[in-house]
Structure formats: C-alpha cells, structure tokens
Amino acid sequence: MHITQAMPPTFKDKLSSDAFLITSEVSPPKGTCLSEVLADVQLLKGQFDALNVTDNQRAVMRMSPLAVSKALLDSGHEVVMQLTCRDRNRLALQSDLLGAYSMGIRNICIMTGDYTTKGDHPKAKPVYDMDSVQLLAMVRKMNQGYDLAGNAIENPPDFVVGAVSNTDPSNTMQMLKLKKKAKMGLEFIQTQAVYDTEQFKSFVEIADELKVPVIAGIIPLKSARMAGFMNNNVPGINVTTDIIERMEAAEEAVEEGLKIAAESIRDLKRLCRGVHIMPIGKHTNTPKLLEMSGIGKKNS
Amino acid sequence: MIISSGKSFEEIMELLKDEDDIFIVGCNACAAKLHLGGEEDVLQMCKQLEDVGKHVVGWVLPSAACSVASYDSLVDKNPDIKDAKAILVMGCGSGVSVVSGVVDVPVYPSNNTESLGGRSHGKVLGELCALCGSCAVHEFGGICPKGQCPKQLLNGPCGGSMKGKCEVDPEKDCVWALIYSRLEMIGRLDLLEKVWACEEES
Numbered sequence: 424m425h426i427t428q429a430m431p432p433t434f435k436d437k438l439s440s441d442a443f444l445i446t447s448e449v450s451p452p453k454g455t456c457l458s459e460v461l462a463d464v465q466l467l468k469g470q471f472d473a474l475n476v477t478d479n480q481r482a483v484m485r486m487s488p489l490a491v492s493k494a495l496l497d498s499g500h501e502v503v504m505q506l507t508c509r510d511r512n513r514l515a516l517q518s519d520l521l522g523a524y525s526m527g528i529r530n531i532c533i534m535t536g537d538y539t540t541k542g543d544h545p546k547a548k549p550v551y552d553m554d555s556v557q558l559l560a561m562v563r564k565m566n567q568g569y570d571l572a573g574n575a576i577e578n579p580p581d582f583v584v585g586a587v588s589n590t591d592p593s594n595t596m597q598m599l600k601l602k603k604k605a606k607m608g609l610e611f612i613q614t615q616a617v618y619d620t621e622q623f624k625s626f627v628e629i630a631d632e633l634k635v636p637v638i639a640g641i642i643p644l645k646s647a648r649m650a651g652f653m654n655n656n657v658p659g660i661n662v663t664t665d666i667i668e669r670m671e672a673a674e675e676a677v678e679e680g681l682k683i684a685a686e687s688i689r690d691l692k693r694l695c696r697g698v699h700i701m702p703i704g705k706h707t708n709t710p711k712l713l714e715m716s717g718i719g720k721k722n723s
Numbered sequence: 724m725i726i727s728s729g730k731s732f733e734e735i736m737e738l739l740k741d742e743d744d745i746f747i748v749g750c751n752a753c754a755a756k757l758h759l760g761g762e763e764d765v766l767q768m769c770k771q772l773e774d775v776g777k778h779v780v781g782w783v784l785p786s787a788a789c790s791v792a793s794y795d796s797l798v799d800k801n802p803d804i805k806d807a808k809a810i811l812v813m814g815c816g817s818g819v820s821v822v823s824g825v826v827d828v829p830v831y832p833s834n835n836t837e838s839l840g841g842r843s844h845g846k847v848l849g850e851l852c853a854l855c856g857s858c859a860v861h862e863f864g865g866i867c868p869k870g871q872c873p874k875q876l877l878n879g880p881c882g883g884s885m886k887g888k889c890e891v892d893p894e895k896d897c898v899w900a901l902i903y904s905r906l907e908m909i910g911r912l913d914l915l916e917k918v919w920a921c922e923e924e925s
Contacts, residue, residue, distance in 0.1 A: 508874075513921065535881040538873055538891045549874065556878035557921045571923050589882050596899050596915075600879030603918050615882070658885045 482542025788818025
C-alpha cells in the first residue's frame with residue numbers, strides 16, 4: 424500500500440494553473456557570506472511563487488547565482504536562476520546548467536546580459552558565444568537529452584525556461600526577438616518594469632498570440648528623481664508623466680511609490696499572469712506592497 | 724581595408740629608444756589611404772626621427788606591406804636596407820608580421836591595428852566585418868551584426884538599446900535599427916524572421 428503525501432505545487436505547476444503568480448528578485452552579495460541575503464528574503468517566505476537570483480547584474484561581479492540559488496532552495500524558497508550570455512561560453516553554460524539541475528534548481532531565466540563596459544570590470548572579455556535565442560534552443564535540447572553538439576546527456580535536466588522582454592510594442596525588433604524566443608519553447612516571460620498600463624495592454628496582445636504567460640515587472644519608485652533617471656537611463660522603462668507628477672507632489676515619496684506600484688499591480692492582475700517585484704535595495708517594504716495590492720494571498 | 728590608427732610619436736620613440744640606423748617600410752594600401760603609411764607619411768616619419776637624432780638609412784614603399792615577397796624584393800627597391808639595424812613598418816599588424824618574416828633585424832609597428840572596415844563618403848568606417856569565415860552579410864542587408872554589434876547578436880537586438888542607439892556606445896546607432904531600415908528599403912523584412920542557430924548545433 425502506498426502512502427502518498429501531497430507535494431506543494433511547484434512554480435511549473437502554477438504556470439500551468441490559473442494562479443496569479445508573484446515572483447521577486449535577489450541580488451547575490453559581493454562577498455562570501457549569505458546571511459544578509461537570507462535574512463532579507465526571510466521576510467518574503469511563503470509570499471512568493473519563486474525568487475529570481477541575478478547573474479552578475481549590470482555586469483557587476485558578485486557571488487555565483489548557482490551558489491545563491493542553492494542556499495535559497497535549502498532555506499525553503501523556490502528559485503528562478505538567471506543566466507546571461509555575457510560571462511560563459513557554451514561549455515561553461517552547459518556545465519553550469521547541469522550543475523544547477525543536480526542541486527535542485529528547476530527554473531531558469533535567460534537573458535543576453537548587460538555589456539562588460541557597463542559594470543565594475545570594464546576590461547573583462549565579453550563572451551556572447553551565443554545569444555539568448557540560441558541559449559534557449561540549447562536548454563531545450565539539453566531537456567531533450569542532448570548537449571549542443573548532439574552528444575547524449577545521461578539523466579537529462581527538465582528545466583522550466585523563461586526569458587525577459589521589454590514591453591514597448593512599437594519596438595518592432597524587440598517584439599520580433601521575443602517571437603523568436605517563444606519559438607524556442609518559452610514557458611514564461613518576465614518583463615522590464617511596467618509603468619504605462621495602456622502600453623502594456625498592447626504588449627500583452629502580442630504576447631497572447633505567442634501563448635506564453637507574462638509576468639509583469641514592478642519597481643516601486645522612491646522619488647520623482649528616480650523616475651526621471653530611469654526614463655533617461657534604463658532601456659525599456661517608460662514612467663508616465665502623471666506618475667512623475669504624483670511623485671513630485673507627494674509628501675511621503677516612498678509611500679506614494681508603493682501606492683502607485685500597488686495600483687499598477689491591481690491593474691496588471693486583470694491583464695497578465697503575474698507580477699515580478701524588483702525593489703531597489705532591500706525587501707523591507709515588499710510585504711507591505713503585497714498587502715496594499717491585495718495579493719498577499721499566501722499569508723494563510 | 725584594414726583600419727589602423729597611428730601610435731603617438733612619443734610611443735614610437737619609446738619603442739625605438741635603443742635602436743638606430745632605422746629603415747622604414749611604408750604600405751601603399753590601407754595604411755596609405757588612412758594617411759598612416761603612404762609616401763608623404765613615410766617622409767614625415769623620416770624627418771621626425773632625424774629631428775630627434777635618429778639615423779634613418781632609407782625607406783621603401785611596397786604596394787602592400789602584407790604582400791612583401793622576400794628580402795630581395797625589398798633590396799631591389801632600396802639596397803640601403805642592408806645597413807638597417809631596425810625596421811619600422813608603417814602598416815597594419817599583418818604588414819609588420821610579413822616584413823618580420825623576411826628580415827633578420829628587429830621590426831617595430833608605427834600603427835595600432837583595429838578592425839576590418841572601409842572608407843566611404845570621406846569617412847573611415849571601422850568594424851564592418853568580424854572575419855568569421857562564413858559570410859552571410861546579405862542576410863542582414865549588408866550590415867553584419869557579427870562585425871558591428873558589440874555582442875555579436877544574430878537573432879535581433881539586446882534589451883539594452885535606447886531610442887535606437889547602442890547600449891555600449893550611445894553615440895552609435897544600434898546595428899539592428901540599421902539592419903531593419905536597410906531591409907525595409909530593399910523590401911526584405913522577411914529575412915528578419917530567420918532563427919540563427921549556433922554553428923555547432925546538429
């Protein structure tokens with residue numbers, strides 16, 4: 424007689440359900456100690472369907488996302504390990520993927536990666552041995568039991584694979600690239616931060632045709648200056664004039680930023696499959712944001 | 724053509740600080756077009772070196788420094804090379820390498836070699852081609868992303884371009900914006916749909 428214990432649903436299970444997904448992000452430390460990162464996300468335990476772990480984000484050297492993902496798994500979080508094309512050639516990408524799967528990492532999110540000159544080691548050799556579309560194709564092939572060269576992989580992985588996208592539907596080339604990514608078998612898309620819900624609606628129409636669940640990016644604003652800075656310096660972000668005016672008029676800017684983010688989340692909930700919350704700095708205000716948005720569903 | 728830039732005279736002097744009886748080999752191909760190795764440039768270099776007390780034994784201007792057939796071919800053009808204790812090549816890295824292969828004295832470069840590019844409408848155009856050995860530039864409207872995109876992306880732009888400009892150098896247009904315009908002009912936007920696999924994929 425078999426005694427079966429119901430396993431909690433995984434991120435993969437939830438992707439194929441009707442659940443509204445909540446993901447967030449963790450930056451590995453520039454150092455060897457994980458206690459601060461683990462303490463920061465302890466606040467979020469049970470609130471998120473998965474936590475992304477960034478991969479030398481903005482080309483700034485930090486601890487390997489492989490190590491941080493493993494530590495988060497051990498602490499009971501589900502993770503999405505990010506993987507860029509910037510720092511590893513095809514051999515290193517594949518061996519890290521096999522290592523990740525062996526450690527229990529099941530979800531990955533693939534991106535090209537900011538250029539080396541943007542980070543803290545501007546003389547680093549940029550690799551880009553493959554682009555994000557080719558990397559997605561390679562993961563699919565590994566899932567099917569073969570490495571890129573066609574050799575058999577024993578006990579192949581079974582990754583859930585996502586990618587990122589900007590959400591400006593008028594950017595024809597970006598949309599075309601997203602279509603190519605979807606052709607490679609995407610299971611989710613996490614987007615750049617959304618502030619323009621109208622524009623996002625048109626983006627979702629395109630994504631709907633691709634039949635890939637969209638998880639919309641959310642970055643709570645902290646000041647009007649931050650909004651202006653992002654508009655001028657962060658590709659794919661469009662903070663609308665009315666939001667900037669609200670931030671300028673606000674007495675408590677951080678509070679207003681959370682309020683705006685919560686309103687966005689309520690709007691986005693009707694438009695897409697989830698939100699991906701990326702606070703600048705620590706997660707101190709994240710539980711509050713979830714509560715304000717009415718999506719703090721996992722407190723029970 | 725090979726795109727080079729000239730080293731500063733101070734840097735060249737540093738290279739040649741322990742050398743004298745210098746012979747100069749110019750290059751009448753790419754370097755001459757960039758005013759870094761033609762007759763005028765060679766004569767100017769001779770004068771500059773002599774002004775600082777170096778003895779220049781002579782010079783020669785082969786049609787291309789990278790195609791020098793033999794030591795004898797240089798001697799035929801100017802026998803003074805026999806007195807040279809060092810040679811300064813005013814060409815690209817290939818020219819310096821080829822000349823080094825036919826002489827038995829130290830050879831020094833006066834230029835830094837940068838990329839395979841061209842010159843058109845009076846402008847020097849760098850990094851047009853990545854010398855990948857499997858040309859498919861026609862698939863991209865004659866604008867090669869391997870040569871011109873810093874990330875060498877074949878399947879479309881990265882997320883880093885802003886307002887049609889390159890993430891790496893915001894002064895430059897994103898090469899994918901240029902490819903799009905060009906393919907639109909020649910009525911071949913369909914080419915953008917093609918998914919480019921990794922060469923190794925089987």
